[in-house]
Amino acid sequence: MARILVIRFSALGDVAMTIPVIHSLAVQYPQHEIVILSRGMSQPLFQRLPANVSFVSADLSGKHKGLRGLNKLFAELKAMHFDYVADLHDVLRSRYLCSRFLLSGISVASIHKGRLGKKRLTRRRHKVLEMQKSSFRRYADVFSTLGCPILLNFSSIYGEGQGDFSQLSSVVEPKGTHKWIGIAPFAKHLGKIYPLALQEQIVAHFASDPTVRVFLFGGGKEEQEVFDRWIKKYPSVTSMIGKLNLSTELNLMSYLDVMLSMDSANMHLASLVNTPVVSIWGATHPYAGFMGWKQLPINTVQVDLPCRPCSVYGQKSCFRGDYACLMQITPEQVIEKIERIIR
Template identity: 30%
Template sequence: MKILVIRFSSMGDIIYTTPVVRCLKQLPDVEVHFLTKPAFRYIYDNNPYLDKLLLLKESLSDTITEIKAENYDLIVDLHSNLRTAIIKLRTGIKSTTYNKQRVSKWLSLKFKLKLVEPVHLVERYLKTIKFLGVVNDNLPIDYYIKKDHSVAKLLPPSHKKFMAFVIGATHFTKRMPNEKVISICRQMRLPVVLLGGNDVKENGDIIAKAVGPYVYNACGITTLDESVYLVSKAEAVVGFDTGLTHIAEAFNKPIASIWGSTVPELLGVQPYMVKKSLTAGVTLPCRPCSKFGQAACPLGHFKCMTEIDEREIINFTNN
């Protein structure tokens, strides 16, 4: 049986497809391919459970032509949008589609109702292929580091043992204010490495300057692969609702996952199959205000981040 799994974005959502591919591969005589955007190919590079990676082309017609040429027996649509609908229609291939529960999520967000069961996204994905006899192996997500790296080459000598703090996130309301990050870093029992992209390099500089050499700012300096490597070597990981924090789950490290305007229950993206984890957030009548985060707090107070209990995070990482 030849199967094409589709998920175009984003980093976290694609990361959580890796158990689906791994579990599909346990079926007898199955060949598994995956289609995504070129920007996310790194997630499946070196993945031993995937037989072939297809990349979305600029022209959807070209992508459809490529799909037709592969003669798939089944499409597993884990994205469920207009483009995947067109692909399924124009290829005529038998398909199964992930239920995004759009209405229930919208009502839950708009009226602060709990209409979506707090089931992890991996398990929601797996329901899509349950009819094939696929069984959840209850293992963490998969991520394979691309090159050999060295802590000694990436970090100063003072950081042989360290905590990783992922301070990057696409939207402002997913990020903790610098002052609280500074306060947490000052209380950690080990040196801290800040991780993120160029967009938070300035934040990292402010935090490192305030705390001193105990904190090393790697934001915008390390490549993604190097950042993942550092996460894999950290004693513990603290991070916001962002891709690198989710990738850290592949290495079964203690993870403190910090949530501001978004909530993990709605999206089903709390740490998955990690031996030790903390999901930190505060209960507020205005939370969640968004599924994916916003550029600013709609009410101006940003209590969802400023009122998070620092001691809970410190106790988790220091024990």
């Protein structure tokens, strides 16, 4: 038996992408104890994993902030007596912790992010449009380095079924014969957000269909204001902001027939419950390796432009100034993808 520390901080979507790998690891190596180190907000993602997986919260904005905080965190972790450390992040914080573990004689392996290949993919001129290794595979490679090769065979955090609907009964009526569509219209960066005026046309189309129910996913004041405007126009549409926590949100997603998402966390959350995702890609591209788990390329919506992709994460400003990568996608293209799945 070995105790393995797995480090992955950062954004919710990136942490969600570790789940298929860690679940597969836990099932195939039940003799090992796997401890996840991440921000506390990510803990619900790991609640339904096998019993040999546990979670430790890193308070990077509080007691574990800065160098002094990292030293305190290391002392807490060292007392847990790990045999191996898997760094699935490879940033300054995780590198520092790994260096301390190495000096303590603990075996460490870190992710290879393939930065050169991604740079060639996203550079402005002389792009190399070559599929990069997926993040799932890169995570799995870390464990292979530690002597634990993995067969990635994850299906859903709910196994072959769905979540417990009784946890949703206070906010959602039974599904019946309706088709349920989730729409998550936002992303962290502008280069990944399909224009809201065009997204509203998609919402309006399905809101007018009595056989369909639309759920809006998001969070924050700005998103709430947008959803409030849409709900006022389309009363059959339901906003889930403030009604669910992350755990019950995953539960609801497991009952959706399809999720419409940007290249964002909601694509990955829906993937964890085996829900098909129609994903819209603008400044970013599936070739960078961030496609949702087991999502089909045929369900992506994107346009071919010589400037695409211009960014791995979508944070760069559009050098053209018009975001043609998003503006040239028509609502009809997206609607057709969704209709193909639900019909």
